[in-house]
Amino acid sequence: MAKAKSVYICTECGGQSSKWQGQCPACGNWNTLVEGVAEQPSSSARFAALAASSGKLQTLGEIDPREAPRQSTGVEELDRVLGGGLVPGMVVLIGGDPGIGKSTLLLQALASLLRTQKVLYVSGEESAEQVALRAQRLQLDAKGLPLLPEISLEKILNVLRDTRPQVVVIDSIQTMYSEVLQSAPGSVAQVRECSAQLTRHAKSNGMVMVLVGHVTKDGALAGPRVLEHIVDTVLYFEGDTHSSFRLVRAFKNRFGAVNELGVFAMTDKGLRGVSNPSALFLSQHPQPVPGSCVMVTQEGTRPLLVEIQALVDAAHMNPRRLSVGLEQNRLAMLLAVLHRHGGIQCADQDVFINAVGGVKITEPAADLAVSLAIVSSLSGRALPRKLVAFGEVGLAGEIRPAPRGQERLKEAAKLGFEMALIPSSNAPKQDIPGMKVIAVERIDQALTALRELHQ
Known part of the structure; x- marks a missing residue:
């Protein structure tokens, strides 16, 4: 041979x-x-069949677009990340670290959908007994859930044509293989071919397809990058396996907003949605402490209150700048702005920044809260207990507005905060009951307002 x-x-x-x-x-x-x-070239008969099944030419005026009804998964936080629920023909790719809860969440969703939808769970990693034990451990009412332990793409497609389910979960795409290719399961060619065939079948038959994907050591989805392009929605499971809280974030969604965030708590009965996630990211101090500032960040359509902690200490050798949950390069920029436009000297100090709860903040609206936390830690004076802040700080010392400022203020007021230090462009036109709004245009004005609050 x-x-x-x-x-x-x-x-x-x-x-x-x-x-x-x-x-x-x-x-x-x-x-x-x-x-x-190296794969053998495909036969010409296959290309002839594809050419015969190509679509006809149409104009946009000839197409009658219809808003597809949403189908709830039974898990409220998962519906939020998906944009309201499942859409017929939708292909979802969900990835995360091993053991973080991907299979658990999808099994819970299928058990809920089983009451109203025809579903199918394809398990390529676990045996039927293992899946049954998980459902029993989670105390799910899923005795009628169809289960197919199979990794052959051709056999899976045959079952899909015969049973015609409405929602299908493939766990996982890296274990699937096609007999057309010679490479092993998990290779680039196999992942690309299997995902393309499954996506084509889901689109042509109007079924919801959920693909579970492995991640690399860097946290990215394993396999070719084209896998993320052909699906409709890409979800990432985040969180520390040693913590009971999990975050599901949408990085791509053709049927809803991106950067939506779903918050779950891992219990002995599976994942449970957290109705008030802001409580996870706020530390409960008996008294106000220096170096702590609460900000309102926007995750998709949901405003979240997150506590930013700063520790400024005398450096024994070379000063260090370390941030957890925020961009480290932006921390160096903020220290330079504070020195130039606010007169705050940290050149001989170690500066450490942390976002409480393990959340990752990527938006620049955290700049003002980080700056206030640094000044508070350096001076040793705590900020007022019911104060929130948000706003982007520019290199010229100006404070730029944050998107959806009204929603941020309303969320803070709902949770009992009484003062807000925000950019002047985000100042509300009407007073918010129970909240005093301090609008500033520059970083030196923010520091002056902070000194007046201490008096």
Whole structure:
């Protein structure tokens, strides 16, 4: 038997090279070529069939668009991340670290959908007994849940054609393989082919397809990057496996808003949605402490209150700047702005910043809260207990507005906060009951307002 010819396939774009190179010749990414088996060219009959099934030419005026009804998954926080629920023909890719709760969440959703929808759970990683034990441990009413322990793509497609389910979960896409290809399951070619075939079947039959994906050590979804492009929605499971809280974030959604956040708590009966996630990200101090400032961040359509903590201490050697949950380069920029426009000297100080609860804040609206927390820790004077702040700080010392400022203020007022230090552009036109709004335009004005609050 002749030895199979090897090729090197890019994990980012799927491009092929006859020999290994440090840089992919197709997309230019470095260290992305992995060895695989060269595939045999497909027969011309297959291409003829695809050409015969191609769609007809239409204009936008001839198409009658209809708003597809949403189907709730029975898990409120998952519906929020999906944009309101499931849509027929929707293909969802969900990834996360091993053991974080992907299979548990989907099994809970299928058990709820089983009452109104025809569902199917395809398990490629676990046996039927293992899935049954999990359902029993979670005390789910899922005795009638159809289960298919299979990894062959052709056999799975045959079952889908015969049973015609409305919602299908594939756990996981990296375990599937097609007999058309010679490479092993999990290779770039297999993942790309299996995901394309399953997506095509879901779109043509109007079924919801949920693909579970593995992640690499860097936290990115394993396999070719094209996998994220062909699906409609990409969800990431985040959180520390040693903590009971999990975050589900949408990075792509063709049927809803991106950057939506779902918050779950892991219990002995599975994942439970957290109705008031702001309580997770606020520390309960008996008395106000220096270096703590509460900000209102926006995660999709949901405003969240997060406590920003700062610790400024004398440096014994080279000053260190460390941030957890926030961008470290932005911390260095804020320290420079505070020195130049606020007269705050931290050149000989270690500065540590932390976002409570393990949340990751990427928006620049956290700048003002971080600056106030640094000044509070450096001076040793705590901020007022019921104060919130948000706003972007520019290099010229100006404080820029944050999007959806009214929603942020209303959320803070709902949770009992009485004062808000915000950009002047976000000042509400009408007073918010129970809240005093301090609007500032520059960082030095914010520091002056802070001194007046201490008096």
